[in-house]
Amino acid sequence: AQKVTQAQTEISVVEKEDVTLDCVYETRDTTYYLFWYKQPPSGELVFLIRRNSFDEQNEISGRYSWNFQKSTSSFNFTITASQVVDSAVYFCALSEWRLTGGGNKLTFGTGTQLKVEL
C-alpha cells in the first residue's frame, strides 16, 4: 500500500523567510512518481512538480526547489523568500508507474497549511 506523510499540519512564516515543507512516502513499487500540488482558498489543486523515481536530481524553479532523497523516502519542498501569495495548502502525492495500462491515481498526504504574513 502507498502512503504519504506530511507531518507539518501548519507553518507560519514572515514574508521573505525561507520555508521547507516535508514529505515522506512509503511504497512497494520500485518505480513511481512524486508530485507537489498547491491548493489556494479557491479550492483548485495547482500542479507544481512531478518527479519520477529514476531521477534523484534536485530541481529549482524560481523561488521553488525540491529535494528528492530516495534513501530516506523523502521529497521535500522549499520556498525561498516566501511571499503572501504563497499562502495555501500544499499537498505531496505519490502515484504508481506502469509502462502500459494502469492508472495514474494519486495518493495524497494530509497537506501542510502555509501562512505567510507581512
Next chain:
Amino acid sequence: DTGVSQDPRHKITKRGQNVTFRCDPISEHNRLYWYRQTLGQGPEFLTYFQNEAQLEKSRLLSDRFSAERPKGSFSTLEIQRTEQGDSAMYLCASSLDTSGGRTEAFFGQGTRLTVV
C-alpha cells in the same frame, strides 16, 4: 478556458436526496478521475476512466455512488440517498496517457457538497 471545469461549484441538499455533479475535462485528455476531499484531509481517489471505460473504483465508492463517462468526454458523478457523511469537496481531474508518455493530472475547482 481550457482547464477542467466542474458544475455546480456548490450544492446543498437534504439528506436522502440524489445529487449529480458534472465534470468537463481538458478536451484532448483521455483519462478522467474523481476524488473526494474532506476538511483537513488530502483528496482521496474514488474512480477513474480511460476514455469511456471505468477502469478502477475505490472501496470508498459505495453502491450509492455511480460515475459515468458516456462518450469519453464529460463525466457525471451521482450520489443517491445522500447522507451527512457525503459532505465533502468532490474533485475531478484529467490527464493524457499515451504510449508516448503521460501528463500530470490537472484538477478542476471542485464541487462542494453539503448534506443537511
